[in-house]
Amino acid sequence: MVWTGRAVLPSLLTMSDTTGRRWHDMGGQDAGPVPMDGHDFTLWEKRVDALMVLCGQKGLFTVDGLRRALEDMGEDAFERMSYYERWIAAVNQNLVEAGAYTLEELGERMHEIAARGPTYGEAQADG
Amino acid sequence: MPHDHHDHFHHAGMSPSGHPYRADNDTPLSYWQRMEIAVRELMVEKGHLTPAEIAAQIEAMDARSPANGAAVVARAWTDPAFRARLLKNASEASREMGFDIGPLNLIAVENTADTHNLIVCTLCSCYPRNLLGLPPDWYKTRAYRSRAVREPRAVLREFGLDLPDHVTVRVHDSTADMRYIVLPARPDGTDGMDEAQLAALVTRDSMIGTGLPHRP
Amino acid sequence: MVERVRVKALAPPGHVRAPWYLRGKAGVIERPLGHFANPEQLAYGLRADTKPLYRVRFRMAEIWGEAAENPDDTLDAEIYGHWLEKVDTHAP
Numbered sequence: 283m284v285w286t287g288r289a290v291l292p293s294l295l296t297m298s299d300t301t302g303r304r305w306h307d308m309g310g311q312d313a314g315p316v317p318m319d320g321h322d323f324t325l326w327e328k329r330v331d332a333l334m335v336l337c338g339q340k341g342l343f344t345v346d347g348l349r350r351a352l353e354d355m356g357e358d359a360f361e362r363m364s365y366y367e368r369w370i371a372a373v374n375q376n377l378v379e380a381g382a383y384t385l386e387e388l389g390e391r392m393h394e395i396a397a398r399g400p401t402y403g404e405a406q407a408d409g
Numbered sequence: 410m411p412h413d414h415h416d417h418f419h420h421a422g423m424s425p426s427g428h429p430y431r432a433d434n435d436t437p438l439s440y441w442q443r444m445e446i447a448v449r450e451l452m453v454e455k456g457h458l459t460p461a462e463i464a465a466q467i468e469a470m471d472a473r474s475p476a477n478g479a480a481v482v483a484r485a486w487t488d489p490a491f492r493a494r495l496l497k498n499a500s501e502a503s504r505e506m507g508f509d510i511g512p513l514n515l516i517a518v519e520n521t522a523d524t525h526n527l528i529v530c531t532l533c534s535c536y537p538r539n540l541l542g543l544p545p546d547w548y549k550t551r552a553y554r555s556r557a558v559r560e561p562r563a564v565l566r567e568f569g570l571d572l573p574d575h576v577t578v579r580v581h582d583s584t585a586d587m588r589y590i591v592l593p594a595r596p597d598g599t600d601g602m603d604e605a606q607l608a609a610l611v612t613r614d615s616m617i618g619t620g621l622p623h624r625p
Numbered sequence: 626m627v628e629r630v631r632v633k634a635l636a637p638p639g640h641v642r643a644p645w646y647l648r649g650k651a652g653v654i655e656r657p658l659g660h661f662a663n664p665e666q667l668a669y670g671l672r673a674d675t676k677p678l679y680r681v682r683f684r685m686a687e688i689w690g691e692a693a694e695n696p697d698d699t700l701d702a703e704i705y706g707h708w709l710e711k712v713d714t715h716a717p
Contacts, residue, residue: 302636303645309531309582310646310689313555316567320546325467330445331543332466336458343670349533350640350668365534365549367441374448379670383451391447392440401435402442407450514658516680531644558646562694578698584642585678585703586661 305357326402327366334373343376351375469509473542477508478590479611481540482622483604485517486595499590503540510539518581519592520618525572527565527580527618528589529557535583537590541616548617558582568619591618598625628654629712630681632704640668643708647700651712652683655701663705677706 323331337343351372352359359368378385398405452458481503485492495502499515515537518526530536531554536544547553556564561578565571572578581589593615599607602625614620634649642664658680662673681704686696 302638304638307532307645308551308555309529309644310559311555313552316547316552316556316564317550318547323543326442326445328467328470329449329463331470332463333445333449333452333458335470336462336466337452340457342457344667346640346664346668347670349664352533353640360551363441365546367439370441370445370448374444377448377452382457383448383455387451388444388447391451392443395443395446396438400437402438402446403435405438405443405446407446531646532642558700559689559692560694561698574695578695580698580700582644582700582702584644585658585664585705587658587680587703 304353305360306353330366330370330373334369337373337377337382342380342382343373347376347379348372470538470543473539475541475611475613475616476608477503478537478541478613478616479608480604481506481508481590482592482611482616483608485592486599486607487604492592495592508540513537513539514587515540515590516581516587517590517592518579520594522594523575524577524579525565525618526589526591527557527561527578528583528591529554529580530583531555531558532582532584535588537588539588540590541613545613565619568614570620590616593622596622596624629714630654630679630704630709631712632681633708633710635708639665641665641708643704644702646688647681647683647702647704650683650687652681652687655680655682658703661705663707678703679706679709681709 334348338345338348348369349372352368355363355368355371359371363371374388377383378388395405398407449458449463453460481495481499484506485495485502491502491505494505495517496519499517500510500513502517503510503513503515518528520526528536529548534544534549534554536548538544553564558580561580562572565578583589593611595607596610599610606625610623610625612620612622615622629651630653631651632643632647632649636648656679658678660675661678663676664673666673680701683700683702684696685693685698685700688700
C-alpha cells in the first residue's frame with residue numbers, strides 16, 4: 283500500500299506515550315468502580331447517531347475512519363467531551379476529508395446558527 | 410441488581426427506562442450542537458441526506474431495544490432447534506424472527522451451569538446495537554472497558570453478581586467485525602411459562618453478561 | 626485440531642484493532658470468521674484488502690500471569706490474520 287499523502291497522515295504520529303500504546307487501547311488498565319448512572323438519549327444525540335449511520339451507509343466514511351478520528355482526538359477529548367460530542371467531531375472530520383462540504387461552509391453555517399437563538403431548540407432552521 | 414431497569418413501573422420525574430430526563434432543547438446551545446445542526450443542514454442542502462431519512466433512522470434506532478434480544482432468548486429457551494440455529498449463526502436467527510438488524514454480524518454465547526460469558530469492547534464501545542438498541546452509559550466508560558478483561562469477577566460483583574469459583578468466566582472483547590449477545594441460562598421454576606412470560610424475565614444486562622435473568 | 630497462535634508484539638502508530646494487552650500473548654483459534662476489509666486501510670480512506678479474521682481464545686493466566694483472578698477463565702478476541710503468527714508446538 284502506497285501512502286497517498288492525505289491530510290490525515292500527520293496524525294499517525296500522535297501517540298499517548300513513547301511505548302506505542304495509544305490512550306484508547308485501555309483493556310487491562312487500572313480504573314475505579316464502574317459508574318452505574320445513565321441517561322436517556324436526547325434528540326441532539328439521536329441526530330448525531332443518525333448522521334453517523336446514514337453517512338456510513340452512503341459510503342462517505344467507514345466506522346474505522348470514525349474511530350481513527352476519535353482516537354486521534356486524544357485522551358483529553360475522551361475525558362472532557364461527551365460521547366456524542368466526540369462522535370459529531372469525528373463525523374465532521376470524516377465528511378470534510380470526504381469533500382462533502384468545506385471548512386469555510388461549515389464555519390459560516392455554525393456562525394449563522396449561533397445568531398438564531400440561545401438554545402438548541404431555537405437554533406433550528408425551522409425555529 | 411441496582412442498574413437493571415424495570416419496565417413495569419415508573420418513578421415520578423423519571424423516564425420509562427428509569428433515568429432522569431436530561432435537558433435538551435432548552436439548555437444553552439453548545440459548540441458541538443451547532444456543529445451537528447450545521448452538518449445536518451449542509452448534508453441535506455447538498456443532496457446527501459433528506460430530513461425524512463434522518464427521522465426514519467432515529468425512529469428505527471428508537472424501535473430497537475433489549476426487548477428484541479429478550480424475544481430471541483425466550484425463543485431459544487423454548488425451541489431447541491432455534492437455540493441450535495442461534496448458536497450457529499445469531500444474525501440469521503435474529504432475522505428469522507423478523508428483526509431488522511442490518512449488516513450486524515452477531516455471535517451468541519451460551520451461559521451454562523459452569524460457564525458465564527461477559528461482553529466488552531476495550532478499544533471503543535462496540536455493542537449489538539442493531540438488535541438491542543444503544544448501549545447503556547456504563548458500557549462506554551473507562552472503568553468497564555479497562556477492567557472487564559482483567560478482573561471480570563470483581564466487575565461482576567459490582568453488578569451484584571458473585572460467581573462461584575467452579576464457574577468459568579469467558580470474556581469476549583469485541584475487537585473487530587463481530588458483535589456478541591449472551592444467551593443466559595433459563596432460570597429454574599419457569600416450567601410451563603410461555604415465550605412472552607419468559608421474555609419478560611430477560612434483562613438487558615443478562616444479555617451483556619453483567620446480570621442474570623429475573624426469577625419468576 | 627487445536628491451532629496455537631501468538632499475537633505479534635508490534636507497535637505501529639495509527640488505527641489498529643489488535644489490543645495492546647494481547648500483543649505477544651499466545652492462544653488458540655476458537656473459530657475462523659471469514660475475510661473482512663482491513664481496518665488499518667479503511668481508517669485512512671484507502672481501498673482496503675480483505676484479511677482473514679479469527680476468534681482467538683486466551684487463558685487469563687497467559688495474559689495476566691500471577692495477577693489473573695482465575696487462571697482458567699478465558700478471554701476471546703477477534704484478531705486479523707496479519708497480526709497472528711503460528712506457535713510451533715513441536716519446538717524443543
